[in-house]
């Protein structure tokens with residue numbers, strides 16, 4: 001990670017490319033509760049157009065479950081890696097293997113719920129991942145972090161604690177956005193394309209590192225400190241404006257965004 005000044009985001013990537021999108025804090029403004037975010041029709045239309053222009057080489061890379069993503073964006077369904085890559089939908093209409101909740105994570109969730117659960121603290125149970133949201137009670141973030149860190153000692157090895165945006169998450173070590181992006185790049189629809197990844201959070205840093213390693217474009221939204229991303233955008237508004245400009249330029253036919261030799265894959 002570096003504090004070096006970041007390059008402005010290029011107007012458009014050159015050559016065939018693929019788009020990987022974080023959701024919260026990148027495409028959607030944060031809201032008081034995970035269920036309170038708003039997906040507008042304009043965003044749905046923009047994503048559907050970009051997906052078409054990219055011949056299917058677009059995927060959500062998110063900490064949410066894919067079921068939660070589908071609910072938010074319905075009726076739009078896109079390729080997705082959910083739960084930081086623990087879940088995948090590799091084709092638009094393909095199946096998702098939902099990850100179950102291990103008994104020890106369920107017990108921990110109930111324990112934290114008993115101590116902190118209130119209208120101000122939301123404990124989001126996402127199968128093997130537990131997120132404790134303290135946006136409405138920032139004074140409880142320290143205690144929430146302490147509880148999940150203490151639990152690490154009791155759980156089987158293979159879990160880590162990651163600071164979230166106004167909260168904290170406990171997750172398996174193999175939940176990582178970089179690996180999720182690499183998995184998509186092995187698919188025919190993504191072959192030979194340069195990855196472009198937009199994200200806003202600590203959990204996106206691993207994705208930035210992965211795309212940097214393969215000559216992709218890493219773009220961090222609203223960085224608060226050091227980031228591995230090579231480009232920055234100020235906020236969700238700028239991210240949407242950039243995506244909108246990319247889409248419009250392609251509609252105008254003035255970019256090589258779509259390589260016509262690429263077959264549209266399922």
Ligand SMILES: O=P(O)(O)OC[C@H]1O[C@H](O[C@H]2O[C@H](CO)[C@@H](O)[C@H](O)[C@H]2O)[C@H](O)[C@@H](O)[C@@H]1O
Pocket residue numbers: 022023024025026029030031032033034035037061062063064065124126131133134135164165166167201203
């Ligand atoms: O990887 P992302 O797509 O950015 O998802 C990260 C987490 O986003 C959600 O929580 C965050 O957004 C909520 C809505 O704005 C906000 O209320 C919460 O404080 C944020 O932490 C989602 O609920 C999590 O499951 C994701 O991991």
Ligand SMILES: [Mg+2]
Pocket residue numbers: 022023024025026199200201
């Ligand atoms: Mg995010």
